[in-house]
Amino acid sequence: MIHRDDTRGHGRHEQRLVQVVTVAGLLFPYAAQVLRIQRRRPLYGAKKWSSETVYAITDLTAEEQVPGQNP
Secondary structure (H helix, E strand, O other): OEEEEEEEEOOEEEEEEEEEEEOOOOOOOOOOEEEEEEEEEEOOOOOOEEEEEEEEEEOOOOOOOOOOOOO
16 A cells, blocks of 8 residues: 655645555564655755655554554
8 A cells, every 4th residue: 555645734844655565474473564654854945855764563454554543
């Protein structure tokens, strides 16, 4: 699953790309899904963007996860 979000508010702008993959056989007990979250924000007063990538592992299955709720 891939989700894109472009948020503006309180003088800030942030773009997010969330990718979720169902997994089996990882060395993490009970791991059900792996997430990659990529965030981009413009630097204040510049034409450059800062970027950040975060990885997460959850024991929630796709059926248990509620859209819009943090994993």
